[in-house]
Amino acid sequence: MRNIVTIAAILSLAGCGGGERMPANDTIAVPENGTVTLPAPPETPEPAPSAVPSPTVSASPDDGAGIPTALHGRWGLVPADCTSTGGDNKGLLTITGDTLRFYESVGTLGKVVERDPARIVADFAMTGEGQEWTRRMVLDAQEGGKALVRREQGPDAMLGLLRYQRCA
Numbered sequence: 001m002r003n004i005v006t007i008a009a010i011l012s013l014a015g016c017g018g019g020e021r022m023p024a025n026d027t028i029a030v031p032e033n034g035t036v037t038l039p040a041p042p043e044t045p046e047p048a049p050s051a052v053p054s055p056t057v058s059a060s061p062d063d064g065a066g067i068p069t070a071l072h073g074r075w076g077l078v079p080a081d082c083t084s085t086g087g088d089n090k091g092l093l094t095i096t097g098d099t100l101r102f103y104e105s106v107g108t109l110g111k112v113v114e115r116d117p118a119r120i121v122a123d124f125a126m127t128g129e130g131q132e133w134t135r136r137m138v139l140d141a142q143e144g145g146k147a148l149v150r151r152e153q154g155p156d157a158m159l160g161l162l163r164y165q166r167c168a
Helices: 002-016 079-083
Strands: 073-076 092-095 099-101 106-116 119-128 131-142 147-153 161-166
Touching (some): 073 079
Antiparallel strands (some): 073 092, 092 099, 099 106, 106 119, 119 131
16 A cells, blocks of 8 residues: 555656656556655756855955865855764865865865856865765855855766855
8 A cells, every 4th residue: 555655646746847757658666665766857957157246255365276265165054064063064065275075075176167266167086985986066156155056967966956154
């Protein structure tokens, strides 16, 4: 009975999207454990960047190399990421000249695709938990430098965006 309810819920949600529908000959098999894995949605184009005023929080002049200084600093997904002293700030992102430092991984700046004083699109060589990978990221300063939006691009990229607030 639970499998029938799960399938009904999935099918009703699929009908609400207004996006592409699965062809009639595709089926969804429900394993005995009742867990259904849906195919990943098609990639959507990145929205056009909004006009971002030049932040006034830059600690030093931007010399045009590395990650723009407007993006440097400590950024938290939630307020506790900025204030935790117990090492549980898993949403903390620290950005320096050529490095992104996450809770369990570090990214080093590689090829820069696009750059301006409040935005960068670049490849980062990532390491963490004994693994290495490359990820293209878009980092946008917003709200006069008080917010940061991070998006990943590429085949294994996280869908959607993450919105950080600057730590005080």
